[in-house]
Amino acid sequence: MMAGAESTCWTMIRAAAAGSPADREGLAQRYLGVVRAYLAARWRGSPLRDEIDDATQAVFVECFRQGGVLEVAGAGRVPGFRAFLYGVIRNVARRFEGRPARASGPLPDIAGDDATQSRLFDRTWARAIMAEAAQLQRERAEQRGADALQRVELLLLRFEEGLPIRDIALRWSADPAVVHKWYALARKEFRSALLEVIAFHHPGSAAELEEEAASLLKALS
Secondary structure, three states: OOOOOOOOHHHHHHHHHOOOHHHHHHHHHHHHHHHHHHHHHHOOOOHHHHHHHHHHHHHHHHHHOOOOHHHHHHOOOOOOHHHHHHHHHHHHHHHHHOOHHHOOOOOOHHHHOHHHHHHHHHHHHHHHHHHHHHHHHHHHHHHHOHHHHHHHHHHHHHHHOOOOHHHHHHHHOOOHHHHHHHHHHHHHHHHHHHHHHHHHHOOOOHHHHHHHHHHHHHHHO
């Protein structure tokens, strides 16, 4: 759920950097999945997979410690939150990878490839943003009623199950032309939710939000 109409990740970061327990907890809850997913992908097939919990905790310790990177971010000295978070996770991961006691097994090739690491994180980030947008769309649909919820289900059938519109229409005993109209509206509702989520994590002008949306889709391709 979004934190509020005027809230952005930087609002939360500044409050967390100032010591707000609620905002520190909020940041940890919001980005925990991204941190864990990236580390799991980075260390897939490596003995370091057993270190994911400790490394995830280390990321947030690094963020919240006095004089830590969160204070730097809160002061506005980083270009964007995605780059900020990736930098913290990468540094923590390298620290774990550099420990002699952890070198008992082969490390994944990705550990030494900055370009590949960056693409992997961008894909992990994009998946998380899309999931957050889908959740926001569902929350709105629950408020709007059965028709809106059916449109959410339509997107799930279309994209997660890969069903063509004609097959969905047959399943629902509906006119395919009508289902196409529902589909167009469902996509519009998802895009609205996506842009709102992007605005939280990547505040900027309307053009910048559209550019970031295109970047996310490219990362998933």
